[in-house]
Amino acid sequence: MKALYRRLGHKGLISLGIIVAALAALGTLPFWLDVDASYTGYYLFITCVYLTVAQGWNLIAGYTGQISLGTHAFFGLGAYTMAGLWLNGIGLYFFFDVTLMVVAGIAPAIVASIIGLLLLSRLKGDYLSFGTLGLAQIVYVLFVKGGKITGGANGIYLDASYFSSMRVYYWVALLVAVLATLAVWLLTRSSFGLALKAIREDDISAASHGVNVLKYKVLAFAMSAFLAGLAGSIYGYYLFHLEPASVFNMNWLFYPILMVVLGGTGTIIGPVIGSLICSALFAYGDIYFGGYHPIFSGFLIILVMRFMPGGIMGLVSKAPALWRKKEGAVATTTPE
Amino acid sequence: MAAGDPLLVLDKVNKRFGGLRVIVDLDFQVNEEEIVGMIGPNGAGKTTVFNLITSIYKLDSGSIKFRGREIAGLPPHKICHLGIARTYQLVRAFLKMSVHDNVMTAAVYGGAHELSSKERTLSALELVQLESKRDVIAAHLTLSDRRLLEIAMGLASMPSLILLDEPMAGLTATEIDNLFTVIRATKEERKFSILWIEHKVDAVLDFCDRVGVLDYGAKIADACPDEVACDPKVIEAYLGEPPT
Numbered sequence: 272m273k274a275l276y277r278r279l280g281h282k283g284l285i286s287l288g289i290i291v292a293a294l295a296a297l298g299t300l301p302f303w304l305d306v307d308a309s310y311t312g313y314y315l316f317i318t319c320v321y322l323t324v325a326q327g328w329n330l331i332a333g334y335t336g337q338i339s340l341g342t343h344a345f346f347g348l349g350a351y352t353m354a355g356l357w358l359n360g361i362g363l364y365f366f367f368d369v370t371l372m373v374v375a376g377i378a379p380a381i382v383a384s385i386i387g388l389l390l391l392s393r394l395k396g397d398y399l400s401f402g403t404l405g406l407a408q409i410v411y412v413l414f415v416k417g418g419k420i421t422g423g424a425n426g427i428y429l430d431a432s433y434f435s436s437m438r439v440y441y442w443v444a445l446l447v448a449v450l451a452t453l454a455v456w457l458l459t460r461s462s463f464g465l466a467l468k469a470i471r472e473d474d475i476s477a478a479s480h481g482v483n484v485l486k487y488k489v490l491a492f493a494m495s496a497f498l499a500g501l502a503g504s505i506y507g508y509y510l511f512h513l514e515p516a517s518v519f520n521m522n523w524l525f526y527p528i529l530m531v532v533l534g535g536t537g538t539i540i541g542p543v544i545g546s547l548i549c550s551a552l553f554a555y556g557d558i559y560f561g562g563y564h565p566i567f568s569g570f571l572i573i574l575v576m577r578f579m580p581g582g583i584m585g586l587v588s589k590a591p592a593l594w595r596k597k598e599g600a601v602a603t604t605t606p607e
Numbered sequence: 608m609a610a611g612d613p614l615l616v617l618d619k620v621n622k623r624f625g626g627l628r629v630i631v632d633l634d635f636q637v638n639e640e641e642i643v644g645m646i647g648p649n650g651a652g653k654t655t656v657f658n659l660i661t662s663i664y665k666l667d668s669g670s671i672k673f674r675g676r677e678i679a680g681l682p683p684h685k686i687c688h689l690g691i692a693r694t695y696q697l698v699r700a701f702l703k704m705s706v707h708d709n710v711m712t713a714a715v716y717g718g719a720h721e722l723s724s725k726e727r728t729l730s731a732l733e734l735v736q737l738e739s740k741r742d743v744i745a746a747h748l749t750l751s752d753r754r755l756l757e758i759a760m761g762l763a764s765m766p767s768l769i770l771l772d773e774p775m776a777g778l779t780a781t782e783i784d785n786l787f788t789v790i791r792a793t794k795e796e797r798k799f800s801i802l803w804i805e806h807k808v809d810a811v812l813d814f815c816d817r818v819g820v821l822d823y824g825a826k827i828a829d830a831c832p833d834e835v836a837c838d839p840k841v842i843e844a845y846l847g848e849p850p851t
């Protein structure tokens with residue numbers, strides 16, 4: 272305990288306590304709350320799926336500064352990879368089969384590496400964003416027009432008799448979201464993270480200080496695609512009927528972005544807070560505004576970008592600085 | 608390598624931007640452990656020479672050799688690994704990162720060395736006297752400290768040649784003194800070569816073994832400081848009219 276205190280300090284120990292308590296509460300939730308009967312079960316499940324995608328986008332956009340708009344393609348590719356392998360009898364148990372899920376992450380990661388080598392070496396800024404968006408739409412169209420191979424616009428059907436309870440969905444999604452968050456946190460605190468942040472700050476300067484810029488951009492892009500594909504496979508298990516319009520839906524692009532931006536781009540806790548808030552907003556938006564709720568979400572994106580570009584974590588980190596300004600000292604901390 | 612052996616050799620280097628010839632048939636040399644100044648009026652092409660050496664720009668023709676090896680066309684990070692570090696005229700430190708993380712990045716990615724990246728980071732911070740500010744975010748540093756930070760980032764990769772692009776510009780007299788002291792002490796300890804662009808001609812003339820003068824992308828003088836200072840072509844380039 273003492274050694275832990277020395278390592279983490281006062282604040283760190285409190286944070287660790289909160290995280291452990293929250294994980295314990297969330298992990299045991301199905302034992303004291305009926306996740307099948309209560310909407311909370313679905314809410315937390317879908318929040319975790321979004322959070323996994325959001326942390327991936329956070330890695331490439333928040334930490335590396337490359338605004339990719341191709342997330343939904345990787346999400347859909349992950350879902351279809353899982354379903355395709357299952358239907359063809361590749362894998363061990365098929366339903367929440369770890370190997371299938373990992374492959375469902377690797378396939379989009381490979382596609383991302385190829386796209387990355389083509390685009391990240393040539394395009395920057397808005398051009399990169401439009402380039403990734405364009406390629407994502409091409410992938411979508413390929414699946415719609417894929418005929419027998421992809422099932423076309425009707426998509427493919429999996430054996431829905433496997434569904435027994437939301438419990439297993441909840442636990443798998445929670446575990447994956449926690450692992451994704453942990454992985455991104457560890458990555459960004461390692462020397463790998465130094466390269467990503469340096470590229471975000473100034474890629475030319477990073478290159479002249481020895482960073483192989485293209486390599487690290489492509490790696491971050493592939494990892495973000497891996498997380499999107501992994502999340503896609505979980506959602507695919509939930510849907511049982513995969514169609515391009517649902518798994519390649521642009522919501523899988525925009526909602527995770529909104530969650531990251533609202534919570535705080537380039538912070539690790541930001542996407543967690545952002546996804547909890549946004550999922551709740553979307554759920555209520557659906558109930559009260561029905562088909563209009565995307566307008567409502569779009570409006571929210573604009574408001575956040577305009578009035579709090581640092582997101583909620585930006586406000587949190589500014590609070591002590593404002594406090595110190597009152598006392599006449601200079602602030603020396605900003606979010607990572 | 609012994610002091611005085613050729614380290615960096617530019618041979619007939621040309622660079623144009625559209626119709627504008629920015630570097631014209633430039634021959635230039637920096638030897639081991641030498642301090643070479645590069646001066647010239649605004650827009651003469653000095654920064655462009657640095658960008659060509661570090662492969663930020665591709666040259667149109669000519670050759671750039673480092674320790675006898677052709678380096679033109681290599682990607683910028685490889686050039687850093689070979690032992691060429693640089694600073695930028697408009698500081699390009701990683702502003703949202705701490706002083707320590709800035710130098711650590713340069714140490715980790717600056718190529719393989721005997722000393723660990725931690726040790727190199729510490730020693731670089733010590734050399735420029737920024738240890739006490741290691742946790743400060745670069746954006747909160749004064750201009751003078753940012754310049755020192757960039758020098759520390761350069762030192763972290765243990766270069767044998769360091770390119771300084773107007774490190775004194777915009778600094779007060781005291782800050783300039785301090786920077787001189789730091790560079791002198793560092794050079795004493797590390798024995799690298801320096802190629803130094805400076806606008807404040809007198810500052811460079813005191814410090815350098817040799818000075819090259821650029822005007823409209825061509826070298827108009829290359830000699831020891833005293834000789835350059837009284838070269839009529841140099842005086843003309845700076846004053847814009849022939850000396851009488």
Ligand SMILES: Nc1ncnc2c1ncn2[C@@H]1O[C@H](COP(=O)(O)OP(=O)(O)OP(=O)(O)O)[C@@H](O)[C@H]1O
Nearest residue numbers: 624629647648649650651652653654655656696806
């Ligand atoms: N990327 C570029 N595209 C077009 N023109 C450029 C580019 N970089 C430099 N130039 C031009 O090349 C010429 C030389 O510029 P350079 O920055 O090398 O001058 P300099 O000697 O460093 O000047 P200063 O003392 O003002 O820093 C200038 O006319 C400049 O406008």
Ligand SMILES: [Mg+2]
Nearest residue numbers: 653654655696
């Ligand atoms: Mg210049």
